[in-house]
Amino acid sequence: MAYPFETQVTPLTTIRRERILPVPGDVLVRIGERVEPTQVVARADLPGDFRILHIAHSLGVPVSRVKRCLQVNLGDEVQRGQVIARRGRLSANSVKSPIDGAVTAIGGGRILIEAPPAPLELRAYVYGVVSNVLAHYGAVIETTGALIQGAWGAGGESLGALKCMVKNPNESLQAKAIDPSCHGMILVGGAGISDAALRRAQELQVRGIVVGGLPPELLSLVAQLPFPLVATECIGAVPMSTPIFRLLATHDGREASISGRMQPRWGIVRPEIIIPLPAGTLPPTQIQPAAPLMVGTRVRLVRAPYVGAVGTVVALPAHAHPIETGARAHGAQVDIGQEAPVFVPLVNLEILR
Amino acid sequence: MAEEERIGSILLADCGTVTTKAVLLERVAGQYRFVARGEAPTTAEPPWSDVAAGIRHAVEQISEATGQHLFDSDGNLISPASAGRQGVDAFAATVSASQPLQVVLGGLVHDLSVASAERAVASTYSLVKATLAADGREGASSEEERVRTIRNAAPDVICIAGGVEGGATTPVLELVESAALACSMMDTGTPPRVLYMGNSQLRQQVVQIMEGQGELRVTDNVRPTPTEENLVGAQTELDALYVQDKMGRLPGIGAVSGWASVPLTPTARAFGRLIQYLWHLGDPSKGVLGVDVGAANTTVAAAFGGQLFLTIRGDLGMAFGGEQLLQKRDDETVTRWLPEPLSSDEARGMLINKELRPTSIPQDVRELRLEQALAREALRTTLGIAHPGWKPGAAQPYSQFLPLCDTIVVSGGALAHAPYPAQVALIVLDALEPIGISTLVLDVYGMAPALGSVAAVKPLAAVEALDNGALVNLATVVAPVGLARPGESVLHVHITYDGGGMLSAEVHYGDLEVLPLPAGQQAVLELRPLRHFDAGLGGPGKAGKRRVSGGLAGLIIDARGRPLPLSGKPEQRQAHMQQWLQAVGG
Numbered sequence: 001m002a003y004p005f006e007t008q009v010t011p012l013t014t015i016r017r018e019r020i021l022p023v024p025g026d027v028l029v030r031i032g033e034r035v036e037p038t039q040v041v042a043r044a045d046l047p048g049d050f051r052i053l054h055i056a057h058s059l060g061v062p063v064s065r066v067k068r069c070l071q072v073n074l075g076d077e078v079q080r081g082q083v084i085a086r087r088g089r090l091s092a093n094s095v096k097s098p099i100d101g102a103v104t105a106i107g108g109g110r111i112l113i114e115a116p117p118a119p120l121e122l123r124a125y126v127y128g129v130v131s132n133v134l135a136h137y138g139a140v141i142e143t144t145g146a147l148i149q150g151a152w153g154a155g156g157e158s159l160g161a162l163k164c165m166v167k168n169p170n171e172s173l174q175a176k177a178i179d180p181s182c183h184g185m186i187l188v189g190g191a192g193i194s195d196a197a198l199r200r201a202q203e204l205q206v207r208g209i210v211v212g213g214l215p216p217e218l219l220s221l222v223a224q225l226p227f228p229l230v231a232t233e234c235i236g237a238v239p240m241s242t243p244i245f246r247l248l249a250t251h252d253g254r255e256a257s258i259s260g261r262m263q264p265r266w267g268i269v270r271p272e273i274i275i276p277l278p279a280g281t282l283p284p285t286q287i288q289p290a291a292p293l294m295v296g297t298r299v300r301l302v303r304a305p306y307v308g309a310v311g312t313v314v315a316l317p318a319h320a321h322p323i324e325t326g327a328r329a330h331g332a333q334v335d336i337g338q339e340a341p342v343f344v345p346l347v348n349l350e351i352l353r
Numbered sequence: 354m355a356e357e358e359r360i361g362s363i364l365l366a367d368c369g370t371v372t373t374k375a376v377l378l379e380r381v382a383g384q385y386r387f388v389a390r391g392e393a394p395t396t397a398e399p400p401w402s403d404v405a406a407g408i409r410h411a412v413e414q415i416s417e418a419t420g421q422h423l424f425d426s427d428g429n430l431i432s433p434a435s436a437g438r439q440g441v442d443a444f445a446a447t448v449s450a451s452q453p454l455q456v457v458l459g460g461l462v463h464d465l466s467v468a469s470a471e472r473a474v475a476s477t478y479s480l481v482k483a484t485l486a487a488d489g490r491e492g493a494s495s496e497e498e499r500v501r502t503i504r505n506a507a508p509d510v511i512c513i514a515g516g517v518e519g520g521a522t523t524p525v526l527e528l529v530e531s532a533a534l535a536c537s538m539m540d541t542g543t544p545p546r547v548l549y550m551g552n553s554q555l556r557q558q559v560v561q562i563m564e565g566q567g568e569l570r571v572t573d574n575v576r577p578t579p580t581e582e583n584l585v586g587a588q589t590e591l592d593a594l595y596v597q598d599k600m601g602r603l604p605g606i607g608a609v610s611g612w613a614s615v616p617l618t619p620t621a622r623a624f625g626r627l628i629q630y631l632w633h634l635g636d637p638s639k640g641v642l643g644v645d646v647g648a649a650n651t652t653v654a655a656a657f658g659g660q661l662f663l664t665i666r667g668d669l670g671m672a673f674g675g676e677q678l679l680q681k682r683d684d685e686t687v688t689r690w691l692p693e694p695l696s697s698d699e700a701r702g703m704l705i706n707k708e709l710r711p712t713s714i715p716q717d718v719r720e721l722r723l724e725q726a727l728a729r730e731a732l733r734t735t736l737g738i739a740h741p742g743w744k745p746g747a748a749q750p751y752s753q754f755l756p757l758c759d760t761i762v763v764s765g766g767a768l769a770h771a772p773y774p775a776q777v778a779l780i781v782l783d784a785l786e787p788i789g790i791s792t793l794v795l796d797v798y799g800m801a802p803a804l805g806s807v808a809a810v811k812p813l814a815a816v817e818a819l820d821n822g823a824l825v826n827l828a829t830v831v832a833p834v835g836l837a838r839p840g841e842s843v844l845h846v847h848i849t850y851d852g853g854g855m856l857s858a859e860v861h862y863g864d865l866e867v868l869p870l871p872a873g874q875q876a877v878l879e880l881r882p883l884r885h886f887d888a889g890l891g892g893p894g895k896a897g898k899r900r901v902s903g904g905l906a907g908l909i910i911d912a913r914g915r916p917l918p919l920s921g922k923p924e925q926r927q928a929h930m931q932q933w934l935q936a937v938g939g
Contacts, residue, residue: 001394001410001417003410004394005710006400037648038787047504050497050538050788051497052495052500105534107536108498108530112534114538213716215698215702216698216701218697219701220706234705234709235700235701235703235705235706235709264708264709266452267398267648279919303714304715304716304717305707305717307706323716324717325715325716325717326773327721327771327772328709328772329714338542345714345716347713348713348714350710
């Protein structure tokens with residue numbers, strides 16, 4: 001039995017997303033509440049900037065005399081430029097606060113000033129209903145819709161209408177195709193994208209881009225973009241898988257949430273596109289482990305020379321077979337629409353669900 | 354004896370970052386033998402979130418091969434074995450799937466206490482997020498910068514070294530004060546622990562400074578004198594923290610622990626035990642070296658004089674860390690090992706793609722070459738950290754080169770499953786640059802760490818499994834040391850094969866020669882080096898005979914020189930790589 005990794009490319013499913021604060025804070029929603037993507041569901045204060053002022057050293061006094069020089073007390077709020085400590089009456093012999101904040105520690109001839117905490121607001125990200133509240137940390141938002149997991153992503157989260165920019169998944173997204181109608185949209189390309197197209201998209205303030213593969217020379221540029229980008233297949237000029245392209249194209253013009261966030265291990269987070277869709281009854285969630293790979297399973301091939309190809313398993317040979325590099329591997333015969341099925345190592349397959 | 358006879362079968366498992374391996378050993382005709390193996394993706398992440406599931410999946414392959422059922426219908430291991438060949442008598446597992454300890458290091462002098470602390474930390478699965486050296490080498494020289502660095506890194510542990518016994522006090526205490534202040538300012542759950550491993554005379558003051566600010570643990574000074582290093586106490590504490598805070602929190606680890614006959618062990622620690630164990634079985638005047646290139650970690654374990662030196666690079670493996678290595682270092686860091694041109698952009702793309710699909714294997718030869726190039730660099734990088742901390746004694750005739758190693762154990766999926774054994778041998782030669790005579794052995798079943806775990810409690814099982822093919826001879830390597838003109842004859846080799854037949858060869862400086870000595874074949878090897886060349890027979894010019902065993906890649910004479918000469922011209926370097934690859938038949 002083989003249990004390959006799975007990628008969800010699902011026309012309709014129940015999707016649950018945890019919205020969790022990195023530090024304890026306030027949860028602003030209740031179970032059952034309907035939320036919109038931009039709605040703040042939880043809020044917390046992140047530690048602000050701080051400064052350590054070496055009073056004894058700056059004033060040239062022994063540590064034991066610092067207390068006499070202080071013009072503030074523990075817990076006092078201070079303004080930037082405010083005198084914190086003074087030796088004698090001459091202003092030249094004084095120490096001023098470099099920031100607005102509060103005095104949080106005094107000792108050893110030093111004083112610690114901490115700036116007010118920076119507020120962090122966590123938004124719902126998707127249209128949906130609050131299905132659970134995690135006290136002080138966040139909420140779980142549940143929605144129904146189409147879900148497409150990407151392979152690679154950059155940038156944060158965004159919301160916009162999908163705009164299919166190419167006619168087929170083999171076509172690259174070109175700058176000339178990006179016009180003012182793209183403003184505020186999530187652009188869907190095919191095989192890749194050019195440097196010029198990325199810059200044009202930035203000028204026109206698009207909300208996100210989805211492509212099959214991202215050419216590696218654009219990685220640095222993409223890291224600077226103010227919107228998320230999701231590559232559905234890999235890094236490289238690779239066409240988008242046909243089922244993913246069809247699903248995105250089907251929903252051309254429909255509003256979607258896009259996330260370029262990714263964490264490849266230790267709590268895997270994959271980039272994704274969520275297209276909210278109404279459903280009469282709740283369709284099943286797909287977070288349960290799937291059955292093992294079997295004949296008839298729809299799979300995507302993830303390594304060259306077949307990267308991005310989608311097909312169906314037609315046989316699972318019992319013994320290892322040689323592959324292009326000379327290695328031998330256990331694998332599957334996969335029909336990807338070529339004259340004959342191709343042999344692919346099991347570890348180079350992903351189940352598409 | 355009665356105990357050994359009672360244990361008829363042992364199931365070994367290794368839960369790696371991306372792959373879980375399982376191996377079944379059975380006592381057949383009075384000896385433990387390898388029966389079957391399986392491997393499956395590790396299941397620590399959703400949708401499984403249960404490492405036990407990955408073990409069951411790997412064991413399914415064993416069951417398919419043997420017809421034995423090792424788990425009951427509820428997914429529990431059947432132990433001891435019952436009638437009808439159901440279950441096993443013992444189970445042992447090693448684990449490297451958990452997140453590493455996140456560490457901030459502090460010390461006084463970069464090349465002394467900081468270096469010792471780095472080596473202590475590198476003996477467990479860890480990631481050094483930042484280093485604070487009071488000598489200003491790491492940038493964070495003011496207290497404010499140190500506190501900011503610690504706060505931003507949000508580590509699990511702050512390790513503070515510094516001050517030889519009776520030495521400096523003020524800068525060490527300043528580091529501790531910075532750590533205490535940073536701990537007091539971190540209100541995100543549990544503040545980091547502080548592990549003090551510096552001047553022992555300051556312990557009382559350290560305790561006072563840390564009081565009420567966070568958990569403090571104290572160990573022996575890792576650098577008690579400028580020339581002395583004592584890592585044992587710090588390593589033990591760090592190992593305990595890893596097991597408790599990281600390994601112990603893996604989803605499903607409770608069930609795995611419940612099946613185990615011996616405590617679960619970090620993979621690298623168990624691998625180290627095996628290397629230490631092999632040292633006791635071999636030539637005590639030399640060392641034994643083990644290298645394990647995993648998906649997320651690279652481990653170098655060395656044993657000299659019975660002492661183990663374990664070094665783990667927790668941020669560099671075959672799937673994770675390659676792209677970051679390219680970013681941190683020169684573009685050619687990895688691609689310099691390729692026999693054909695590859696742009697840094699292409700290399701970066703391929704390495705990212707491997708990270709996205711960490712269990713996948715290359716089907717394209719260019720991608721294979723890049724992964725093998727990364728393996729070389731991962732090993733060289735880890736060796737660079739490990740080597741300065743070794744105490745090889747007489748096994749180190751030349752301080753600038755690797756000490757003499759009797760055996761070099763090669764482990765890790767990318768190496769064990771390489772298309773051709775000669776490719777693995779060449780990776781090891783390029784990365785480690787061994788000298789003298791060494792036997793390379795390959796951990797083909799990925800069971801070396803688990804055997805190390807077993808060796809600690811049932812040495813007989815480990816010995817017999819080793820004798821019965823758990824490790825396979827990859828090659829015998831002879832690497833003479835000396836300087837000559839390219840093409841000059843530096844070594845005469847004469848092989849007398851057991852069962853008849855002889856072969857003689859002249860080896861020239863710069864050559865990489867493979868002579869026939871297949872696996873299972875024994876022979877007497879006679880070496881006569883040039884006057885000032887040392888072939889590992891006791892010094893320059895010394896000739897002698899050695900009994901050697903064959904391997905999958907034969908007998909390799911590496912006369913390319915030490916250090917390995919790599920041309921600065923890409924075309925010339927690529928031609929050399931191609932030539933060396935062809936020479937070994939890879």
